[in-house]
Amino acid sequence: MSKFDEIMKLSGYSRATVSRVINHSRHVSPEAREKITAIMKQLNYVPNRNAVSLSTGQTNQIGIVMASTSEVVLSFLNQFVDIAMDYGFQTIIYTTRGDKENELRAFEDLRSKRVDGLVIVTCVNKPRVLKAYCEYGPIVSWQRMDSGEIPSIAMDQGEGYRLALEHLVARGYTRIANLFGRIESLNTQSRREAYEQFMQSRGLPVRTDWYHYSVFTPTDGTKVLQQLTAGPEMPQAVLCANDYVAIGIQSAANKLGLQIPRQLAIVGFDDTELADTLGITTIYNPIAEQATHAFYRLWAVLGKQQMEPAQLQYKLIARQTT
């Protein structure tokens, strides 16, 4: 016999009334509430959440999908988990390692009612494939998605990129190298377009020979700088995929005795704490706020309440590397 049944028996009340007390319904007499509450405490009762979820059809769990839990997604993850918890939701991590089948398991879990909704941080499956899962629960993406099948709360990184470009050119740096992340990413595409349009509009050279892709980590940055120095010509400035890459560039440049920013200017992306510590010029990216937006979008469906999202903007943070 379950504890629920024990409470029924000991209190003399019915299943419905006990359930009402558990869920703080107002339609219960004070005596009933008091008596049942006392017995619950005495029995050290907690509801079985699987039974609750089965009955209500909700688990109050949200899945977050990403290739791996790297530094770059850390503040998004942290903020999302926190705000979700504030609204009574737990967060389940799905790390895919960039594998399509792994990733689909998360979506299958939406179908099988393990999670009420999904946030995509990074994903490798095509939106067309994922679209089929939208009927099973709300899905929102941080990563930009082509074709509006999956709603996205992404900001246009091209805007942030333009801030960096204006800053560099205003200081006289016109020969600029670009270090991008995933080549097929829409963020990369947006940054690249921003660069090309900006340079062309100023009549400045578009150096596609200084495009580097799949540059994510400090080590990647270090390697790229070695390639650049080995080339026929050095850029005056480097625009990095993120702050960690910028750290790699900065460190390698220091080792080579390059004067920063006189011989090489460096701009990061995201404005992490380390960029501040190491004096790296960067673009402030309101990542935590975007995590909040992502949750709000899910909450609009799960909680049936629209939340007004704040307007977000990139900002240039000038430091010692420019």
Next chain:
Amino acid sequence: MSKFDEIMKLSGYSRATVSRVINHSRHVSPEAREKITAIMKQLNYVPNRNAVSLSTGQTNQIGIVMASTSEVVLSFLNQFVDIAMDYGFQTIIYTTRGDKENELRAFEDLRSKRVDGLVIVTCVNKPRVLKAYCEYGPIVSWQRMDSGEIPSIAMDQGEGYRLALEHLVARGYTRIANLFGRIESLNTQSRREAYEQFMQSRGLPVRTDWYHYSVFTPTDGTKVLQQLTAGPEMPQAVLCANDYVAIGIQSAANKLGLQIPRQLAIVGFDDTELADTLGITTIYNPIAEQATHAFYRLWAVLGKQQMEPAQLQYKLIARQTT
């Protein structure tokens, strides 16, 4: 009518046989299996995991408890999620922000069958309080626990610390400052004892006036260095709570024009990628392997299989800051 019932009806087989096919039982005739499988595909069937969990009493979910998802715990988190997934378990993050009540919710979730087990990364409640939850499922801690009520897979950080001390003293650095993390942490205690015993055994001064606590981030490190330089005497070397603190120290020292390591030696802890990039001497800490150990300990109960854990050791990684 649920899809399960539809399958029963369409196939003509009973509830039990359908269940057997779903769970790949061998006691099913080929015809039955084929027919039912076909209908399952046609109906696009997936089992409801809440119903499964309610029936089996297992959720295949493991909770991971920590104050927040910081860089320091990142590789532990990443590895744990990965290995758990390999064994069919999902990971739920419980961020407590250092709040006792928040933390207890994770343990209540073990009681209410939302998770099958728990890993503690950091925790603030007393082991005596937590002990009561051990009967509801396996719990293992990465953080060291006094009194063996909660099993821990922690390594003795004092050992790693001794490696750093030997290295420093061998190079002639004897006036050493220590930057610790949480003052009440057993890791801190272990490091402090290692320092004091080591120095005393060598007849060297124990500089308790150079103890600093709650030093976690690069910014914290920067602040501490300012305090040190403002003091009456500068240490020759700084032992840091982790690599991020070391980065803060290194950066601040560079700004002040201090020669590293001649005027100030720096040793980090953990051997993160950034320590490599920035040339910081550090102690290699097999964090991912400890995450594996943690899962094995849970698996010993959940999967009823003992896994032989590898022997782990700290290592000194000498770089340019010593």
Next chain:
DNA sequence: TTGTACGCGTTATCAC
């Protein structure tokens, strides 16, 4: 305010 009866979707234990 309270109780009845049923539903949620699956697993498990028996028989046969």
Next chain:
DNA sequence: GTGATAACGCGTACAA
């Protein structure tokens, strides 16, 4: 190999 039947623990129309 197959099939009734009973759990699993709780929510909830609906009626009283």
